[in-house]
Amino acid sequence: MSKKIRLGILGGGGDSLIGVLHRVASHINDNYQITGAVFNPDFDANMAFAKEIDVPTNRIYKDFDTFVEEEMKLPKEERIEVCSILTPNFLHFPMAKKLLDNGFHVICEKPMTTSLEEAKILQEAHKKSGAVFALTHTYTGYPMVRQMREMIKSGALGKIHKVDASYYQGWINTIIHDQEKRSSVWRLDPKKAGISSCIGDIGVHAFNLIEYTTGLRIDSILSDFNYLYEDNQMDVDGTVLVRMDNHVKGLIRSSQVATGEENGLSIAIYGEKAAFKWEQENPNFLYKLSDTEPMQVYKPGHAYNSDLSLGGTKLPPGHPEGIFDSMANIYLGAAKAIRGEKYNDGEFPTMLDGVRGMNFIEATVESHKAGNIWVKLES
Amino acid sequence: MSKKIRLGILGGGGDSLIGVLHRVASHINDNYQITGAVFNPDFDANMAFAKEIDVPTNRIYKDFDTFVEEEMKLPKEERIEVCSILTPNFLHFPMAKKLLDNGFHVICEKPMTTSLEEAKILQEAHKKSGAVFALTHTYTGYPMVRQMREMIKSGALGKIHKVDASYYQGWINTIIHDQEKRSSVWRLDPKKAGISSCIGDIGVHAFNLIEYTTGLRIDSILSDFNYLYEDNQMDVDGTVLVRMDNHVKGLIRSSQVATGEENGLSIAIYGEKAAFKWEQENPNFLYKLSDTEPMQVYKPGHAYNSDLSLGGTKLPPGHPEGIFDSMANIYLGAAKAIRGEKYNDGEFPTMLDGVRGMNFIEATVESHKAGNIWVKLES
Amino acid sequence: MSKKIRLGILGGGGDSLIGVLHRVASHINDNYQITGAVFNPDFDANMAFAKEIDVPTNRIYKDFDTFVEEEMKLPKEERIEVCSILTPNFLHFPMAKKLLDNGFHVICEKPMTTSLEEAKILQEAHKKSGAVFALTHTYTGYPMVRQMREMIKSGALGKIHKVDASYYQGWINTIIHDQEKRSSVWRLDPKKAGISSCIGDIGVHAFNLIEYTTGLRIDSILSDFNYLYEDNQMDVDGTVLVRMDNHVKGLIRSSQVATGEENGLSIAIYGEKAAFKWEQENPNFLYKLSDTEPMQVYKPGHAYNSDLSLGGTKLPPGHPEGIFDSMANIYLGAAKAIRGEKYNDGEFPTMLDGVRGMNFIEATVESHKAGNIWVKLES
Amino acid sequence: MSKKIRLGILGGGGDSLIGVLHRVASHINDNYQITGAVFNPDFDANMAFAKEIDVPTNRIYKDFDTFVEEEMKLPKEERIEVCSILTPNFLHFPMAKKLLDNGFHVICEKPMTTSLEEAKILQEAHKKSGAVFALTHTYTGYPMVRQMREMIKSGALGKIHKVDASYYQGWINTIIHDQEKRSSVWRLDPKKAGISSCIGDIGVHAFNLIEYTTGLRIDSILSDFNYLYEDNQMDVDGTVLVRMDNHVKGLIRSSQVATGEENGLSIAIYGEKAAFKWEQENPNFLYKLSDTEPMQVYKPGHAYNSDLSLGGTKLPPGHPEGIFDSMANIYLGAAKAIRGEKYNDGEFPTMLDGVRGMNFIEATVESHKAGNIWVKLES
CATH class of the missing domain: 3.30.360.10 (Dihydrodipicolinate Reductase; domain 2)
Structure with a gap:
């Protein structure tokens, strides 16, 4: 029985820098397993990238809505637990909202939304969901x-x-x-x-x-x-x-x-x-x-x-750690919260x-x- | 016949930091000889300090007005050529003005005056005088x-x-x-x-x-x-x-x-x-x-x-020079101007x-x- | 079909710093999958650690000799391809030698051996094997x-x-x-x-x-x-x-x-x-x-x-990378060599x-x- | 009556860097007055330089031996008290020795001599003389x-x-x-x-x-x-x-x-x-x-x-001091010793x-x- 958290990735395919950063960060403390993804809006590119980095292709979906729909059909103990949103900015809000509404935990790139109004709606959705929401202000790590x-x-x-x-x-x-x-x-x-x-x-x-x-x-x-x-x-x-x-x-x-x-x-x-x-x-x-x-x-x-x-x-x-480690610390904090473990205020934004x-x-x-x-x- | 410029000092006696800075700066390039001064409003302190640093006491005056009056009686080739004003700020303007009006060159600590109005009056006085006026914005040196x-x-x-x-x-x-x-x-x-x-x-x-x-x-x-x-x-x-x-x-x-x-x-x-x-x-x-x-x-x-x-x-x-050297460079520029030598724009404020x-x-x-x-x- | 290289780990279990360093490095460029291991001479600790970091327990062996024996029974396309040796120094030589003799690629911590004599024997074994041997002088990464x-x-x-x-x-x-x-x-x-x-x-x-x-x-x-x-x-x-x-x-x-x-x-x-x-x-x-x-x-x-x-x-x-990234670069070079891809001299020691x-x-x-x-x- | 120490300079004329360094250092704390010199073995150059930097020409001598001879004729209260030796290295020893033998204090550039043997002879001469001897290992300042x-x-x-x-x-x-x-x-x-x-x-x-x-x-x-x-x-x-x-x-x-x-x-x-x-x-x-x-x-x-x-x-x-200040500190220590004032071990080499x-x-x-x-x- 795996202890790793089932992680879904939205965006960040191919040579995406933010994709590399989040993938490495998710690996660093042995807490996450990339279980499914929509790396790319183009399905062929999506599948090709999944193969390249060895993510099981049966959990690669053609788009975000399918991702949610199909994952929700899975039993909770198999379902993806948390999603990292690495898409263009304007997609952060609708994706995060739908994920929270469906009980997924969310790790979201910044800016969180495109407006304060959206941000407040999301805040409400988050309160209702009880899920973990971590914003990757990387430098706090x-x-x-x-x-x-x-x-x-x-x-x-x-x-x-x-x-x-x-x-x-x-x-x-x-x-x-x-x-x-x-x-x-x-x-x-x-x-x-x-x-x-x-x-x-x-x-x-x-x-x-x-x-x-x-x-x-x-x-x-x-x-x-x-x-x-x-x-x-x-x-x-x-x-x-x-x-x-x-x-x-x-x-x-x-x-x-x-x-x-x-x-x-x-x-x-x-x-x-x-x-x-x-x-x-x-x-x-x-x-x-x-x-x-x-x-x-x-x-x-x-x-x-x-x-x-x-x-x-x-x-x-004396052993320099860098920005991957910083992001990894945010993922580590989120992992503790997702697992319901004790964590300190400040472990993730x-x-x-x-x-x-x-x-x-x-x-x-x-x-x-x-x-x-x-x-x-x-x- | 000395080639050193005859320098008068106004203020800067005793342990005054600004006094040390200007004295050292005036020495560094062998251009100036401190010839007279009102180091201190207290005449005893004034004289004592002059003795301590070996400035001839016959050119130590009891106050600024006496300084100007007595120096003006001397023939031009003996008279102090330039004065460094190191007094409290509110004295910069009246001293600089009177010195310029009487044909002395001036090296003045900043702030130059206590108001823009004074500054403009001084600017006019300076134009009329034809004298050299250097403001010691030290860091430009x-x-x-x-x-x-x-x-x-x-x-x-x-x-x-x-x-x-x-x-x-x-x-x-x-x-x-x-x-x-x-x-x-x-x-x-x-x-x-x-x-x-x-x-x-x-x-x-x-x-x-x-x-x-x-x-x-x-x-x-x-x-x-x-x-x-x-x-x-x-x-x-x-x-x-x-x-x-x-x-x-x-x-x-x-x-x-x-x-x-x-x-x-x-x-x-x-x-x-x-x-x-x-x-x-x-x-x-x-x-x-x-x-x-x-x-x-x-x-x-x-x-x-x-x-x-x-x-x-x-x-x-590789031989570090510091703030004394910086101030000395401003004194060097002023010396060139006082002697009517060629100097570059930027050698003194x-x-x-x-x-x-x-x-x-x-x-x-x-x-x-x-x-x-x-x-x-x-x- | 996975493109990731099947990696075995020898040593580096529990809180081992060198273990963390190699695991993270192996993840960073999405090239390796930890497929088997002898993390620890104590079998219980070995298994417990494997579970903690989600390595399949059927490829966790009780000791190094069993590791080699069992892996050799597997068909080549399933067999572990490369082993990282993170054990105490005196074990580097016998392990590396046996691995090379059996056709495994080797990533070895330094010092490579405990003597020059051993080093030369290993050099001979390496020549015969045709396998890739990378020594983790981390700082060259x-x-x-x-x-x-x-x-x-x-x-x-x-x-x-x-x-x-x-x-x-x-x-x-x-x-x-x-x-x-x-x-x-x-x-x-x-x-x-x-x-x-x-x-x-x-x-x-x-x-x-x-x-x-x-x-x-x-x-x-x-x-x-x-x-x-x-x-x-x-x-x-x-x-x-x-x-x-x-x-x-x-x-x-x-x-x-x-x-x-x-x-x-x-x-x-x-x-x-x-x-x-x-x-x-x-x-x-x-x-x-x-x-x-x-x-x-x-x-x-x-x-x-x-x-x-x-x-x-x-x-x-401007995005600082640190020692994990340095080690990851050595793993990246080794991955190219293992896959028979073109790589530059200097990509790994x-x-x-x-x-x-x-x-x-x-x-x-x-x-x-x-x-x-x-x-x-x-x- | 001047309190400044009467300083003679040997060498260091013209554009000599070491000459600038020692002159500035001697000025910085208002302790020394350059009273006589042999700046240059060429008498014309010597005199020209003295005029340029305003040292009284009646104490400019044609060579070192004349310097000592003439100064010794002066009453002690007018005589140069200390000499700075800035000549080529091989002259340090004979000059320092003769100066010490005649009761002058000495400030000497390094290397002190050209051999250990000379150094020991000078050490003996120094002991006998009771004079102050300061070696300008500048960086100790x-x-x-x-x-x-x-x-x-x-x-x-x-x-x-x-x-x-x-x-x-x-x-x-x-x-x-x-x-x-x-x-x-x-x-x-x-x-x-x-x-x-x-x-x-x-x-x-x-x-x-x-x-x-x-x-x-x-x-x-x-x-x-x-x-x-x-x-x-x-x-x-x-x-x-x-x-x-x-x-x-x-x-x-x-x-x-x-x-x-x-x-x-x-x-x-x-x-x-x-x-x-x-x-x-x-x-x-x-x-x-x-x-x-x-x-x-x-x-x-x-x-x-x-x-x-x-x-x-x-x-x-926060006001950077540099190498002139460092040398000045050595001159300051030597001044205290010359005046018989209390000084700390370490104020000059x-x-x-x-x-x-x-x-x-x-x-x-x-x-x-x-x-x-x-x-x-x-x-």
Whole structure:
């Protein structure tokens, strides 16, 4: 009798990067078995990919609706237990909703939905279902991000006074500066890509990282987008001033035209007693600053780390783990929840993170369009 | 017949840090001889300090007015040629004005004045005088800052799209979080410290660094200050959104409550072809980023550097130079100007930098007080 | 019909770190299916672990000999194709030999054997077998290590003049400084741990990295070990001077008492035209130094990298990959060889690396014991 | 009545880098007045340079012997008190000896002499003279080097087990690889440059740094030089194994063909409780490693630093000081000694450092020439 969780995959076939990331993450802790899938809307491609990676072809379905219909016919002990949604963004909501409505657990790529309205509907569906819903804000899986969260929770920084998170990339340069490309690529077409490019794709990760690590909620924001060209309809750069409770202020900086930046997600959190700084491209180093003591550099795997952090480290100190491991930690947390095992708050991002994220994205668009005014987030 | 320039010092006596910095800087390239001074408003302290550092006591004056009066009686070939103004901020303007009016060259600490209005009056006085006026925005003296400027000027980045400069310190924490201290220290008393603490003291350096390196002018700003406590009257943290010509946007981040940050001035400039990143605490490393090529790390003293950069390096590569050397480079530039020698644009910050800086400071205060609105700078 | 390679695992059960590393590595590129195993000499533990990670229990054998015997009874198309040997060191040789003699492919942890003599016997067995033999010198799987190799091969450094590789750890401090522990732990018992601790366990990785990246062979060595205590019988620190062809010299530094070092493997290679520096704890950064040009920082995933490097990168630049990915790349190379597909030299360490490594270890022991004399390696 | 010490300069005229370094260092703490000099063996050049930097020409002498003769005629209260010897190496000994014999204090560039024999004679002369003798091992002036020394002295590392110091440069590449240049340059001519190039010029700094920071003496060494070419007579690369008391071992690595290295002096000291790492090119960062605690990063100017360290810091944390400041700290220590003020052990390198250094250099040559054997240093 297998102990592995039966996992279905929606999307992520072929050379899909997100597909590789989720597959590897699902394998890493020996918790999941890919049991069925709709890797690709094209059935031949779907089957071919299943064969390539050795997924039993009798559980490869021609489309999502068939997937649900056929799996529901199976007895519960054979049925796929959880689905990973790796499809284009606009499909996240209908798929997640139907899955939850039918009692499947869900692991969903971000953005969770294409609007706050959808997000709230999904939130309701989730409440009714009682199923597990994990949103893959991948970066919360890094051991040193988790260490920040736990140390902040236990008071290592004292009262927080200032946050500064940033997500800088440069990859859109080759598109945005070319008039032909920028008018044709789906990424910059609001009909296909949603209401925001830069904030929706990456800025929201920085937002999530602030709320995840500090445990505080952002109250209101003021944003300024940059479209760079008159004929471009989507933000490729955006700075967001943020206000939190109790005179805490901060900012979220995001850009897709930060030339030469690769995947520059970073965060700095300044408190009364100390501060933390962390950068995604050197994820195994966490810097704790103080006004009076030497800076300390925390690394994964040491006994001085919290349980939440150590739970996400498989090897002794000095053996670098990367983004696969980070995603694997989220899958690990979801596995515990699916099995009804005890798990800690923070082991995977939740429905609430998804709702907050959509709220944030919509608020930044509203703020920018209204002339850079303060917009409150829902509490 | 001495070739050294006769230098007078106003302020900077005793243990004054700014005094040490300027004295050392004046010595480094063998260009200046400290010939007279009013180191201290207390005449005994003034004389004692002059003896301690071996400045001839017959040119130590009891106050600034006496200094000017007595020096003017001396024949031109004996008279002090240039004065360094290191006094409290509110004295910069009256001293600089009187010195310029009397034909002295001036090296002035920043902020140049306490208001834009004063700055413009000084600008007029300077035009009439024909004297040299150097503003010690110290950080523009670093060889790698100068290298950025020259490479940007020659097109290394292509069109600039985004700027992000930051100046984070944490030193005011010990004051601001203590109700007694924050209500009594002069730094947080608007009557003594001027209209801004954080932006006026450090944010303006970041502003200057952007304009110095890019050669672009900031058009308009939107700022958000943080006072942290209701009973505190001065900004201890401020974020400023900036707009420049031609859809260029950016931001200036400054804080005095960024716990554990020491003197964290940094700049990132993203252009169409490449980007630069530089940090004051590792001033001998300049990072050039590209979307398609490996990042390059420029260092001082190499033949690949520009003349402006090499002119500020005294030793072969690998011999770290620091902030004294940076200030010394500004003194070196001023010396060339004072002697009527050829010098390059950029060898020292000018009256215009001072006027722009005061404009920026006042605009940020206005923006914040008006509810975070866009305020245009004068062109 | 499955395309996955049938993989057997010997050792690595329970919480074994090396077990996790190999299992994850085998999953990452969807090439292997764990089909059978002797995870543990204790059969109950063996079975329990198989169930825990969902390996079919009918292919779980009570011991290695049974494993071979039973698998050989199976038709070739069902039989396990390759075995990963993760057992204690002294078992590597007999297991690898028997597997090769029976036509299994082998993936073997290092050290390959316990002596050069055994290594040569294995080399002969391998030649006869025609099977694939991959030695898991894990660090050669990092994309930037592979990039070094390829760039050196294509002349980026010119003639090499100096190599300096280092492997510093501090973990043995807690044992070595405690008289009771150092006399009882198997790691410091020559009967159990072989002829060398520090060189055998980690120094040999530095040796391998030099030969892997430069393509040069080390000719002769002079070593100096440190035992720290009179009653300790095994080296816990060793420095090795090395000589290569053509006046190239260098050194290998290794230590297990380098307090606070975690897994500090690094290499510097200095050539006539340029140099490379790389550190295992920041594996995604490769530094190329020049006397006349700015240092360049190479990172994985960019089009400027070689095919060998890019073949080991699954995600776009800026997504850190770690040691699991490095090991996975070795498994990927082995998979190509096992399937008879085309693969590049350097995709996995070979039998020759194993023989060279044993030769190196024995030579360092001989050199130290003979009073730090030069000892030639076999050519 | 001036309080500044009357300083004479021997050598260092014109564009001499060492001249700039010493002049600036002498100015930085307002302790010295350059009162006389023989900057240059050519009298016209000597006088011209004196005028250029404003040294009174009546104390500019045509040669060293005249310098001593004329200064001795002056009353003690006018006479030059201390001389800085910046001449070619072979002149250090005769000048220092004559100066000490005549009661002058001496600040001497390294290497102190050209042989151990000379060094010992000078040591005797020094003892008799009672004068102050400071050897400018510049790198001991860095605040964080001094912090290492003081923390080690107070037990922060516990018993030391391993040292690893390195001095890598690449500048000689352009000479050594060119047959014409390498046979003609004085640097590689034993008649002009002494018995060692690489060890004598830079390796000895690494040696000194080990003894300075640990307070331990190196007992014996085994060295291996590299000449790279048969027709080259001087070492351009050398590795030295070192043994100290009580089973402490270590190594000194030095190279002038380490392509792309600029001035790569570094040190790592591993003790029972903790370790220190420091690099000259980032001199304001000192890393303290532990097996069980997060690494700590010490920086200058903080209250947590020792008096010896803080005495060499003029500005608040975060204001980078460089090599001029480091040399200035040595001049500051010498000034205290010259004035008979209290100073700490370690404020400037001494005659003993010079004797030890020459002993080390000669021993490394002997070891290499005898076939890489162990050579004891004098105790």
